[in-house]
Amino acid sequence: xxxxxxxxxxxxxxxxxxxxxxxxxxxxxxxxxxxxxxxxxxxxxxxxxxxxxxxxxxxxxxxxxxxxxxxxxxxxxxxxxxxxxxxxxxxxxxxxxxxxxxxxxxxxxxxxxxxxxxxxxxxxxxxxxxxxxxxxxxxxx
Amino acid sequence: xxxxxxxxxxxxxxxxxxxxxxxxxxxxxxxxxxxxxxxxxxxxxxxxxxxxxxx
Numbered sequence: 001x002x003x004x005x006x007x008x009x010x011x012x013x014x015x016x017x018x019x020x021x022x023x024x025x026x027x028x029x030x031x032x033x034x035x036x037x038x039x040x041x042x043x044x045x046x047x048x049x050x051x052x053x054x055x056x057x058x059x060x061x062x063x064x065x066x067x068x069x070x071x072x073x074x075x076x077x078x079x080x081x082x083x084x085x086x087x088x089x090x091x092x093x094x095x096x097x098x099x100x101x102x103x104x105x106x107x108x109x110x111x112x113x114x115x116x117x118x119x120x121x122x123x124x125x126x127x128x129x130x131x132x133x134x135x136x137x138x139x140x141x
Numbered sequence: 142x143x144x145x146x147x148x149x150x151x152x153x154x155x156x157x158x159x160x161x162x163x164x165x166x167x168x169x170x171x172x173x174x175x176x177x178x179x180x181x182x183x184x185x186x187x188x189x190x191x192x193x194x195x196x
Contacts, residue, residue, distance in 0.1 A: 081160075
């Protein structure tokens with residue numbers, strides 16, 4: 001990725017983060033000024049607003065510093081880093097599947113069948129997405 | 142080989158210094174693209190730079 005393309009990507013990310021923060025603020029307003037006074041929506045909105053604002057600020061300062069853009073681009077596109085990230089995703093997927101299996105077993109013993117079913121479905125959906133993505137990538141790459 | 146530091150080599154090849162260190166230690170195998178870039182940087186061939194070992 002060229003410097004220009006990377007700078008454009010960074011600017012796009014700033015706007016995405018701003019959008020996230022705005023969404024968070026909307027949720028906070030919604031949680032505070034509607035009749036429901038939903039605490040979960042308030043917490044979720046606050047998290048989004050804070051994370052979005054922090055991310056936007058961090059990225060915006062980054063876009064103002066040519067030297068930092070250059071080093072960030074290298075770190076992000078470094079092939080070893082990409083390989084490590086890919087490996088980490090693989091490990092995370094397997095760990096998630098194993099932990100889910102344990103959770104399903106424990107929840108079934110505790111007679112919490114609904115929760116166990118929800119976890120089982122999410123593992124199945126994830127596995128299905130992985131398989132479909134693998135097949136598609138196999139044809140494309 | 143050219144009397145340069147790992148940091149200078151990393152900057153020239155647009156990779157991190159950690160990648161250069163891992164390559165030197167044999168902990169990471171470079172992609173074909175990086176291998177070519179390294180060879181071109183040092184004005185040599187891939188065979189001169191890397192040794193292929195059958196597993």
